Amino acid sequence: MTFMKHDQGTSGIQEIYCTINRELLSRERWQAILRCKQDFLQNEAEDPSKYPYMDQEVAASWIRSRRRGVNPYSVVTNSNLTPEELAGILNKNRRLIDATRSLADSFKEIIMACGYILYLFDKNGVILLNEGSLESFASLPEFDSRTGLLVNEDSEGTTAHELCLRLKRPVQLLGPEHYCVAFQNSIASAAPIKNNNGQIQAALVFVSQPLLNTPEEETLRKIGPHSLGLVTALAVVLETQLRLNMAGNLLSEANEQVSIYQRQIQIANDKFITIHSALDTALNCMDEGVVTIDPNGQILHINPAGMRILKLRPDEVSSRNINEFLGSNSCLMLLAKKGENITVEERLLVGNDRYFYHINIRPVVQQSTQDLELAVLKFSSEKVSAQQNNKSGSMAVCTFEGIVSENKDFIKGLELAKRFARSPENILVTGESGTGKELYAQAIHNVRCPQGPFMAVNCAAMPRELIESELFGYEGGSFTGAERSGRPGKIELAHGGTLFLDEIGDMPLELQAVLLRTLEDKQIMRVGGSRYKKVDFYLIAATNKNLYQMVKENLFREDLYYRLSVLTLTIPPLRERGNDIKLLSEHFIENYCRKHGWNIPRLSPAAQKKITEYQWPGNVRQLQNTMIYAVNTVQGDVIKPENLPDFILMETCPLKVEDIKNGNKHVGDMLCLENLEKAAIETALLHANNYVPDAAEILGISRSTLYRKLKDYDIEY
Template sequence: MDFKSRWEKLQETKKKFLQNNLDPRSSFYVDSYVAESWIRSLAMGVSPYANSIQERLDAAQIVKVLADNRQLMDITTSLFSQIKLKELVIASQHALYLFDKNGIVLIHEGDLLSISNESDSLTGVVWNEKTMGTCAHTLSMQLKRPVHLLGPEHYCVAFDKSSTSAAPILDEDGELLATLVLSQHLNDRYFEEHFIDFSSHALGIVTAMAAAIETKIRLKDSYEKLKTVNHHLKTTHHMLATTLAVIDEGIITIDAKGDIIHLNTEGRRILGLDQKQPVNINISKYLSKQSRIRDIIASGENADVEEIFCVDGKEQAYLANIRIVYNDNLHEVNGAVLKLLSTEKVNAMVTSRSGATASFSFASLIGESKEFKKAIAQAQRFANTPENILIIGESGTGKELFAQAIHNRYRPEGPFIAVNCAALPRELIESELFGYEGGSFTGADRSGRPGKIELAHGGTLFLDEIGDMPLELQAVLLRVLEDKQVMRIGGQRNKKVDFRLVSATNKELYQMVEDKLFREDLYFRLSVLTINLPPLRQRGNDVEILSEYFIEKYCRKVGWPVPAISPTALNRMRDYKWPGNVRQLEHAIVYAVNAAQNEMIEPEDLPAIIISGCPTKITVRGKIEEVYTLEVIEKLVIVNALHKTKSNISKTADLLGIGKSTLYRKIKDYDINMEEAF
């Protein structure tokens, strides 16, 4: 069938559909998707005889639609200009339209439609299946593929002599963005040979143009996304660099070969690199031959180790947190991130968190006796020198208080590390003092542990009861004092340490030297400067001064009124020899405050040992205790508080400043009979 005959058959079929409601789907000449659209159009009440535009957006709506489609319109207009399409369309008496995804006219070039009574722009006209029925672009939008309609295939009879080709413009996800339409209204020339030839090529032309627009849109979107990503990366990089710069730990990123890729401000400082100097250095330059970092990275295992970095000939120890970076696809080691923290900072944090600080100063030392003031003055002079100090005094005379005061005068910013040589088991004292490397012995931490000497770096090491230090360790301590270096158990290198040593003893060290129980060379090293603390029995009126201080301190703690000491009780206390010195006096005061019935401490309120010279002994949990021990005093305090509150647990706990669960536990531990207390 020739072109003209098909055209006429289409006109005949549409006439029967519109006038006689003949189902067009039964026609051989009408495509099924066109017939379905005719039926929908008729059902929606679209007039097939409309001769004017049915719907147009108002001015505000047009402005918004144009703004929403600005990129699409700019790209389309640019393409039209490049291929001089406007001139070609006008010359060939065609019309070119760009519709948005809702069928609204965005751009038109060429002859206006015969159904338009307007002489102005068609921009903003709503042209879809609901307003104009079946058209090439409405079908193209629905099917998302190019469509060509001959005149009678359009629903409106006004387009019976039009040939229209439409192609959709889709985004990268296949969603509709717009439709491009090339149309010609021919009047009576629809069967001419040149029209038939042009119509056969129109669909290819509009499809190619739509594809070109799609490509440009995707390129533009990709470019914008790339700009956004690049901006985001720059912003992220800047924020990351700023974040890393304020971290006071060294952050160094290296590749699998050990070449440094990136490092933060502190990392540059650690390696002695200028902040603007390009990095093209291998980490091996700064590591010792014994370094484990390279082996750890090769093994692909994260680890925390202590490493020595050598910069400009100077060695510095760092705690290195090594975190491996993998290639996810190949599961190969790409490199590692090292976080370096100076062991000095780590040790300082450890000592601070563990309470290794000195709270007493010389102003905290209470006493007015000549002997005591002489000891204070001597300690103040000695505190200003770096020499070792040996404090000699009986138990309870305040040797550690003097050590803390000396520390706070000489190195108040550094750590104060106290070690009681008599309290540590013989088998642990070496590791406590000198530390150990990981795996040095069974039960050792994998990463090792610094010793007390190492932790005292920059501050004071106080060795109490130095006379109880095992002989075999005295030689090691002597070497540390001479060289100012310490080697951990299982270690291979010495570590420099700078600390002030203050030691204390209640023994006759020189007699121990004579008896071959203490090294002579160590004794003379320790006793460069010696301070002798007087016992309390030689401090005269200090018993009264200290008693008043301890009474006020304890009563302020428990919230009780402060009692006075009767002259008789005070005389008994002055006459007593105080073998436990100041510590015993404080315990006796706590007992007396709890035992006093009135606002006056009488002789009978004092521990029996002070009155009679012999300690009263009672049985606590099957064990004989003297009344001035802390355990016995604590029990008496609890019993006294229960008596005052008539065994009310809540009131007793509040009075003592402890929790009820703690009070119940102590009642059980001390086997206190509640009825007897009441």
């Protein structure tokens, strides 16, 4: 079986490429297939796909035909359709039949001289038209016409048109490849005919006159390429003619006279110019930048707002490429080529400045190939500097692969989180401070919507009077100190991505009702605003508090709790993770040293014992900061107990409680937990030069927790 590649695009029939291997049209192959056919018909156990020279598609069709009980010695000669069914089919395909008959008349001399029979089949195998003489086929009792017969794999087995329609490409069958013996001395070539939507609606077939049982090489090489090339070319011409006829019919219906037609073209052209001018004017009035690019990123058109964003002059637009302004890790062009309508957050490199923009990608693709023709990019007018973006926590760098553990219970919870990540429902992550709740949130985000923004909000760290404007944004002039142009809130900036609300238990009750309405309606109104704006985001909330108990105590809204806790994950504290303490210690040491290019020290058994015995109230975050402290104080290649922070050494002191009670009162006072905690805080402040955020990081606790403890212990800073 041989075939041509035959493509049809939106702008017309494209280039036709034909490759026919000489070995496929050899006398040797003909004879081999004929022997295989004879063995196959005589022995039901024969598998034709194992024979040399056999095409696998043909072999599969033979097997299907035999299973369906098709008689290889029978030819469809009687109509298997009712007159009403046939009339409906012919009427439905009238334009196709007329165009094919007209085309056949033009090539009738060639068809007759070559002894071909031309068939036109609809997509179901009904013969709509046949031209040429059937007299040379002795097995066909009716010589006039076979029009109206349903010929498919169920009735005649393997045929060129059946494989052509099934494989959606031009096909040529050598005589013995036909399942029906009546055609085993003929070469049949078929090509698909597509409609305006690129769907196959029919097949055009040339069947040669019967050849000798085994034709000569020269005959095969003349008939094969000639008939396949001719039928494919005619199919292309026919598709073009049908489109032209359809266009001509539409034009003739709309234009009774040539002068009117020309006038309408002129009117349409004037309207096109007007619409283009209006569109250009509309784009010029937009505050948001709009850039049109080709598949390579070359800028085709840009409005004035876009030129301001990219700092371009009108005379240099056509020579610039959007890739010049994107970071090396940008996925914008990849998403555009995939044909995805999506909004992404991209970093723009404009001169020496770095800005983050929300860019709406609208690709325009070819209908037949789905290849990108061009893409329209809309830049949000609200840019966020890289520094502001990092402060807002909008970079999700952690993945599930980066979370380290050997603890069975922890790994079980991690697998559950991976399953939850594939769900669109809200997720509540619970656990003590420092257990890695935000890492879980980032990993879930990088599974759900890695191309979207990740907006992290710590509900405990924001002042009560500002949290609403931070979450929902505000319009210009809403309150004293508000920016003139207004500012989007974290929820609005999370559109198309994930909103992570950390310490959700500290959210004011009055604001919980507003958040609940946002989750239900998926829309927000800025502070001082008058209209709602649609938002689409995933929500992940986290807390180290018992929200269920808070609901009982009327400290947290019950309806919001059940909305947040559709899927709940609980992260165990580090002290319950067994050998993970040692594993994570070594992991943090190695990562920190590799980052700075230092030699990697090892933990001494004594230091490891201290680390294992400590309870780690600050959990993983505290352990990481402890290892950083140890690496920075180590002398040599071994971390010893003296390289660990004082609070670990004091808490892991081997003195017994009874000894302390009965012994030196000074020692008892020194080892009191409150005194140890106060000493640890004062030490951290000393190391951080009284800068609270750094001190909180050293201690492995949140800033809000540290502020509270500073007030409790009356520590000045």
